[in-house]
Amino acid sequence: MEVKIEKGPGAAAAKVTLQAGEVLTAESGAMIAMSDDLSVETTTHKKNSRGIMKAIKRAISGESFFMNHFTAGPQGGTVYLGSTLPGDMFTYELNGDKLIVQAGSYVGSAHDVNVEFNWQGFKSLFSGESAFWLGVSGKGTVILNSFGAIYSVEVDGDYIVDTGHIVAFQETLNFSIGTAGSSWINSYFGGEGLICRFRGKGTVWCQSHNDNAFGSALTPSLKTR
């Protein structure tokens, strides 16, 4: 499986080239176009494994309940994957390690990658928009998207990210929810609210824009009929 990100950063699409018999798993609705001899199977779980609970958990976490599995025919084939909002994509090669991904940033992955709901404990409930996370682990390529541009930060020590700007982070990092200012009052009035404080050594990928902030900017002048 070979993944090429095209047309980034404004409106990125992932071109996935599959060898004969290879399987790509993608979030439902992510497919833009594909070769005609690919077979598509929609399941609530990883292909060839049971797990309705995993699907329920995934649905709770803001991702789709269903996953699509694209299997290439004898000639191989290509699949293009997109996302709803304008923005960039990137790929990460898992090699036995694990990424924690903000629900909504997951686009697709190689068949040998496990995608599961990741309960980050009660701190998740207080993290505002990003209450749920996916854990991706195993071996193979993962495709992730962002609203806006993506920048990565190599954390060594402490680093602070606004909750709406996290795309993914390596599991080697610990995170805690805290206030942005020196006190709760300061933080509340300052409008930064709650932030994630990463601690340890690893990479965190951030998105330049916050989809919730954009939504809030539009809401005042949207009308319901």
Added chain:
Amino acid sequence: MEINLTGKPAFTYVNVDLQPGETIIAEADAMASMAAGISILAKTNGGIIAGLVKKFVGGESFFVNHFTNNSNKVQRLVLTQPTPGDMKVMELNDQSYCLQGGSYIACTSGIKLGVKWAGFASLIGGEGLFKLQASGTGQLIFGAYGALIEKDVDGEYIVDTSHLVGYEPHMKLKTQLSGGIFSSFFGGEGLVTRVEGKGKIIIQSRSVSGLTAWLNRYF
């Protein structure tokens, strides 16, 4: 302090490298991420009265955040805006510049954000009774939805009401119909802003109200 705009023009964001002890002031919720050696202090936007005026009539926040590097090495702060689009860093040297509500992102500590009476014509044009004016010496960062277009005006120039981002303080804004009664209401332009005077104006190539008006047709 080093201010760099990245991701231009579609998804512009700001990298601010603060030297030890340096402070930058930013709009509430502008912070995307930052090094842990930076502290945040919320302060009223130029005093309680001015802050209230700015919030309720200027379309800005009551509080702004002061980001200070308390460590002994350079620390990076990343700032952004809610909408996709471009940003501009403007150098003010004991000068003023007027911004439309919502476009202010950040400024260095030598710049004060104030409100000035803009007149009733401004209210009818949907721009509000007061205008936001940044004054002082330092760097001012503001942004827009879409691209930014700079235009030197000498005399008069007409801008669609929701597309004006910034103008020089001595310039006058007047609201008027875009054409005759018929073309104003059926031509889709409605009210426009007539900018009078000599100076630089900044226009955004898209407007949030244009996007929401389009979206509203589908609800």
